[in-house]
Amino acid sequence: MIESNANGQYKKLQKLMKQSRTRRQEGVFVVEGWKMVKEALERNLVLHLYSAEREQEHCREELNRFSCGNVPVDLMRDNLFSQLSDTVSPQGILGVVRMPVYEREEIVNQPDAKLLCLENIQDPGNLGTMFRTAEGAGMTGVVLTKGCVDLFNPKVVRSTMGSLFRVPFYVCQDMEEEMKFMQKQGFCFFAAHLQGTKDFTEESYEGSIGILIGNEANGLSEAVSGLADCKVKIPMEGELESLNAAVSAALFMYEVRRKRR
Numbered sequence: 567m568i569e570s571n572a573n574g575q576y577k578k579l580q581k582l583m584k585q586s587r588t589r590r591q592e593g594v595f596v597v598e599g600w601k602m603v604k605e606a607l608e609r610n611l612v613l614h615l616y617s618a619e620r621e622q623e624h625c626r627e628e629l630n631r632f633s634c635g636n637v638p639v640d641l642m643r644d645n646l647f648s649q650l651s652d653t654v655s656p657q658g659i660l661g662v663v664r665m666p667v668y669e670r671e672e673i674v675n676q677p678d679a680k681l682l683c684l685e686n687i688q689d690p691g692n693l694g695t696m697f698r699t700a701e702g703a704g705m706t707g708v709v710l711t712k713g714c715v716d717l718f719n720p721k722v723v724r725s726t727m728g729s730l731f732r733v734p735f736y737v738c739q740d741m742e743e744e745m746k747f748m749q750k751q752g753f754c755f756f757a758a759h760l761q762g763t764k765d766f767t768e769e770s771y772e773g774s775i776g777i778l779i780g781n782e783a784n785g786l787s788e789a790v791s792g793l794a795d796c797k798v799k800i801p802m803e804g805e806l807e808s809l810n811a812a813v814s815a816a817l818f819m820y821e822v823r824r825k826r827r
Contacts, residue, residue: 568616568642571649575640579616579650582662586716593665595718599657600628605728606663607632615639618647618658625659652720665718668734673707674748679774680705680822682815683755685741685790686713686781693717694725695812696779701729703819704826708735709744709776741778745793748776754795757786758814760807762799769798771822779815 568576581588582596589595594613597606606612607628615637617625622641629635648656673679682700687693693715700708714737715722717730738744745755757778758766778794780786785808791797800809800817808814 568640583720589718594662597661597663600659603659603661605731606661607634611664612637612661614662616642616660618642618644620644621658668736670736673734676706681707681709681776683709683776683778684714685711685786688715689782690715690719690721691725692812694722696815697726697729697733699816699819701733703823705819708733710737711741712737712739742789756796757791757794758800759791759797762797764798766798766800767821771825777818779811782811
């Protein structure tokens with residue numbers, strides 16, 4: 567039973583939830599709530615569970631249902647769990663989970679791949695929403711630059727609603743170099759841009775493609791937008807100069823889905 571915030575395991579959980587460096591070093595992250603824990607249990611990614619006292623019976627039942635009786639479980643005082651939780655109404659369950667890992671080659675080499683390519687996205691809610699929408703729109707993968715907010719940040723994890731377990735992804739060092747590599751493999755890249763001459767609904771989006779979405783404040787870098795094979799525009803009324811990054815990504819991805827049905 568974890569009864570004090572001075573407990574070593576409790577301190578470790580705090581670090582994993584707050585420090586991306588610790589998560590990267592250990593290759594694990596924290597999920598909260600039964601939906602995310604069950605997603606991880608189904609994929610045998612759970613290394614350790616922490617249950618609030620009030621959830622101990624439910625936790626035991628779920629582990630039996632998933633035949634995961636070998637997953638260690640530690641109980642935690644309810645008040646300590648509430649202090650640790652990143653949600654307003656904690657469900658009383660936390661899991662330390664291995665990070666899913668995908669092979670870049672498998673993602674890039676899929677026939678008629680549809681990739682969402684994200685450059686330096688900073689808002690956790692935006693990134694999580696983009697992953698969730700990518701799954702809904704049937705994208706085959708997501709490519710992130712190392713300058714994006716950590717995908718395993720608790721706010722991002724929660725916003726994905728489990729999509730980070732189902733949508734293949736990888737992190738690249740430099741989007742420019744990644745684009746050059748993929749263009750040699752036959753990829754065509756599309757970017758929403760003020761200089762776009764065609765409406766984004768006028769493209770066919772055939773073959774292997776990448777949809778480019780840039781930083782919320784600055785958009786795509788000049789180097790990346792300059793490498794795009796096609797710059798298109800998303801029509802807007804009023805005096806708007808741009809849309810929210812996650813909204814732009816959603817419009818793009820669902821247009822790709824519409825054209826390929």
